[in-house]
Amino acid sequence: MSEIDPSESANAQIAGLNSRRAALRLLDAVLRTGTPLEAALSTATKGLERSEDRAFAHAIAGHVLRRLGDLDQLIDSATAQPLAMDAKARMVLRIALVQALVLKTPAHAVIATCLPLVEGGPKRLVHGVLGTLLRKGATLPDDRGSLPEPVAMRWGSAWGMNVLSAAKQALASPPPTDITLRDAAATQGFCDSLGGNSLAPGHVRLHDNAAIPALEGFASGEWWVQDLAASLPARLLGNSRGGDALDLCAAPGGKTMQLAASGWKVTALDLSEKRMRRLLENLERTSLDAEIVVDDVRKWQTDAQFDAILLDAPCSATGIFRRHPDVLHRVRPKDIATLAELQSELLDRALGWLKPSGKLVYATCSLEPAEGEQQIETFLERHPDVMIDPITADELPAGIPANDRGWVRLLPGMIAEQGGLDGFFIARLKYR
Known part of the structure; x- marks a missing residue:
């Protein structure tokens, strides 16, 4: 029988330590391996029996990702030599500072649960940096988060400084x-x-x-549950009395349910069998109907033609950064370019299933022009027989403007007084 390390035995008795270990695993998954936060949650929190502990680990990781730049500035201000960005000591300090400065965890609990995370490492350094910052009353901005520099440069160039400031404010806390x-x-x-x-x-x-x-x-x-922004693409197809609608990349089913509830006869297609099982569960719970197809849009074959097609295309998801701040740290320009190529292919396929009198709505939950405005501009160049079907102000909630090109671009800062909304691009298309 192997001997038990006395330090491990003592650590096991520290209340809340396992939640912090789970938060450390979550952040490592996002920042080191590029795993989505939600996808890492199950593995990282395995062994935490209480839902409250799992939620706390999730909250710590989420707030670290919202405040990463500001946290690192604080840490760097209290160290003689900069810590490597992927150093475990830096990660533990991020977790400790978020608890103390955002979640208002008592200092004694922060220290008791963070030092064991660097067992065998620079405990004295972590304790010294943390103690220095807490003694001098270090703070984080109350009204803004911190965007990674590459994201700030992209969005500032695309949308201007006012939108960039609004994005930082939106990042400060989870949305309604x-x-x-x-x-x-x-x-x-x-x-x-x-x-x-x-x-x-x-x-x-x-x-x-x-x-x-x-x-x-x-x-x-x-x-x-469905963000107001995410509900707009299906709303813009209107009501029907049994018209045929095709929902592409449909899972987990929010837009499929919208279309079915609006009277459409819906065919819902998605590549993921697991996510389509969730769609089926949602349809069963809401007593709504749709034909379910598990297939790749790029390979699916059908002779059917549809009155309405909704393509909420796979994208970078940078528009949902308020809910999923990990996207800001995972998505790279090469990812955006790859996804833009896929979106072009899916748009071309979708058009082939549209009736001559039909409407095609293209949407992405992205703040990247390559996945929105530029995507539609190049699509229209490839298909001169297609035009924008202009979206008008009376089709949109108050405070959301219709673009003069006829599409909708949802940006940080819109309806901020009412709680804001996710970033989206939506265009409605039809044959000339």
Whole structure:
């Protein structure tokens, strides 16, 4: 039988230590291997039995990613020699500072749970840096997060300094939760019962952190979680009385459910069998119907033609940075270029299934012009028989402008007073 290391035995008794270890694993997965935060969550938090502990690890990692640049500035201000960006000591200090400065964890608990994370490493350094910063009253900005420099340069060039400032403000804290209702006529009723407010018919914005499955109407399938921005592409196809709609890259199904609830006969196609199982579960919960196809859009063969096609294309997802700050640290320009090529291929395929009188909506939850404006410009050059079907102001929630080119570009800072919304690009197309 192997001997038990006394330090490991003592560490096992420190309350909350395992949550911090899980947060360390989460950050390592995102920053070192480029794994999405949500994808790493199950493995990183394995062994944490309480949901509260898993949620705390997730919260620590998320706040570190929101404040990474500012955290590193603090750390560098208190070290004689800069720590390597991937040094474990730097990562532990990030975790400790977020707890002390953002989550308001008591200093004694921060120190007790961070030092064991560098067991066998520079404990004295970590303790000294942390103690120095806490004694001198170090703070982080209350009203903004910190964007990685490459992202700030891209977005500043594309959208200007006002949008860049708004993005930093939006990054400071997680956004409110939006839900989409199966029946738009129930909007006011759910605003009243859930204590939310509505920015569009069939939409309710929630402002507390209640557990979603426990809220009225979820189990009975009367609504699903969906950011207001993400609901717009399907809204822009309108209602139908049995018209044929094709939802490409459909999982996990928010837009499929919107289309079905609006009277469309929906074919939902996605490559991921796992994600399509989730779509089926959502359809069952909401008592809505759709034909499910698991296939690759680039290979799928059908003779069918559709009145409406929705392509919410795979993209960098940089527009959902408020909810998933890890995208800011994972996505590189080469990823954006690769995804733009895929989007072009999917758009060309989708057009082949559109009826002459039909409408095609293209959308990406991206703040990169290559996946939005530039994508559509080059598509129209390839297909001179296709034109923009202009989206008008009366089709959009108040405060969201229609672009003079006829498409919609959702940017940080829009409807900020109401809680903001995700970044998106949406264009509606039709044959000339």
